[in-house]
Amino acid sequence: xxxxxxxxxxxxxxxxxxxxxxxxxxxxxxxxxxxxxxxxxxxxxxxxxxxxxxxxxxxxxxxxxxxxxxxxxxxxxxxxxxxxxxxxxxxxxxxxxxxxxxxxxxxxxxxxxxxxxxxxxxxxxxxxxxxxxxxxxxxxxxxxxxx
Amino acid sequence: xxxxxxxxxxxxxxxxxxxxxxxxxxxxxxxxxxxxxxxxxxxxxxxxxxxxxxxxxxxxxxxxxxxxxxxxxxxxxxxxxxxxxxxxxxxxxxxxxxxxxxxxxxxxxxxxxxxxx
Numbered sequence: 035x036x037x038x039x040x041x042x043x044x045x046x047x048x049x050x051x052x053x054x055x056x057x058x059x060x061x062x063x064x065x066x067x068x069x070x071x072x073x074x075x076x077x078x079x080x081x082x083x084x085x086x087x088x089x090x091x092x093x094x095x096x097x098x099x100x101x102x103x104x105x106x107x108x109x110x111x112x113x114x115x116x117x118x119x120x121x122x123x124x125x126x127x128x129x130x131x132x133x134x135x136x137x138x139x140x141x142x143x144x145x146x147x148x149x150x151x152x153x154x155x156x157x158x159x160x161x162x163x164x165x166x167x168x169x170x171x172x173x174x175x176x177x178x179x180x181x
Numbered sequence: 182x183x184x185x186x187x188x189x190x191x192x193x194x195x196x197x198x199x200x201x202x203x204x205x206x207x208x209x210x211x212x213x214x215x216x217x218x219x220x221x222x223x224x225x226x227x228x229x230x231x232x233x234x235x236x237x238x239x240x241x242x243x244x245x246x247x248x249x250x251x252x253x254x255x256x257x258x259x260x261x262x263x264x265x266x267x268x269x270x271x272x273x274x275x276x277x278x279x280x281x282x283x284x285x286x287x288x289x290x291x292x293x294x295x296x297x298x
Contacts, residue, residue: 047205054201054235072235072266079237083204129273138211138242139204142274146238149273150266 037063037104042097045090045115053082053100060102061109064172073150074109074170080143081113081166087134089117089164107172108152116163123156182206182233186217192224193292195285198233207239211246218247224256225292229285231262240267241274259288 041056043049054075061074082098090096101112120126126133127148132141148154151168158164182200189195196214200206218226226247230236248258260280263271271277281288 047203047208050203050205051201054203069265072264073269075235076237076266076270079203079235083237083239087204138207138239138246140238140241140245140274142238142241142270145273146270149269 035103035105039102040099042099044094045086045092045096045098045117046094047083047086047092049098050079050082050086053098054079057100057102057111060104061172064104064107064109065174066172067174070170070172070174077147077150077154077168077170078111078113080147081111081168084143084166085113085115085117085164087137087139088120089115091118107174108169109172110167110169112165112167114163114165119160119162119164120156120158121160123158127156182210184210184214186214188221189289191221193227193289194218194223194225195227195229195289197229197231198236200233201235202233202240202243203235203237204239207243211243214243215247215250219250222254223251224254225259226251226256227259227261227285227288227292229261230264230267233264233267236263236267236270238270238274241270241276244276244279245274257292259292261285261288 039060057078085098086092096117099114103110127144129145130141132139152170154168156166185197187195258279
């Protein structure tokens with residue numbers, strides 16, 4: 035393992051940008067391209083929003099934890115909550131499925147996460163919580179070193 | 182994040198988004214945007230994303246929500262200047278056909294063509 039980071043914060047929607055900022059700094063050492071970085075930030079944003087909105091109903095009390103690990107040019111991330119859990123994970127992962135249509139949630143979160151991550155797992159248990167884990171390899175076109 | 186709303190005559194609105202659009206920001210701005218666009222005889226919304234640095238699926242919810250509000254008048258939606266990542270998100274969500282290559286002025290002309298043509 036080359037580097038590791040853990041960040042915990044309350045289930046308040048303002049913290050979605052905090053989470054993106056922290057992971058952006060964490061992957062900076064890999065010199066990601068603009069597209070790699072924005073795809074990576076999108077995955078984190080979707081997972082963290084899900085934890086805050088669906089896991090905790092934005093109660094401002096629950097804690098969301100992000101654990102990120104860097105091994106070479108691969109970053110692995112776990113986004114964890116101890117909220118209400120997902121009753122049917124398979125259903126939740128279907129495109130356009132949402133339990134909060136009135137909030138204009140598009141139901142595209144998992145589809146976007148799956149498309150931008152190299153692999154993505156969802157473990158969830160009702161009333162225990164949810165862990166979304168994913169990894170992404172950074173190919174980052176690096177400038178040749180000038181000696 | 183911030184946004185600017187410019188009405189062109191009474192039927193076309195250009196909404197420019199700045200900064201980062203996530204669930205938190207979408208909730209904050211949607212009623213305001215919604216209230217503005219429900220005034221007048223709106224036919225077309227042009228979303229200019231040139232200065233938007235980040236957008237997740239909340240952007241899809243925001244745009245789809247406004248499309249729904251215009252269904253009664255058979256309104257049009259035009260998406261301008263999405264980043265590569267945003268383009269992918271629009272394509273996954275079935276909004277790929279609403280993206281338009283060109284300037285704001287060209288989008289307005291195109292909207293006039295659709296509306297009046």
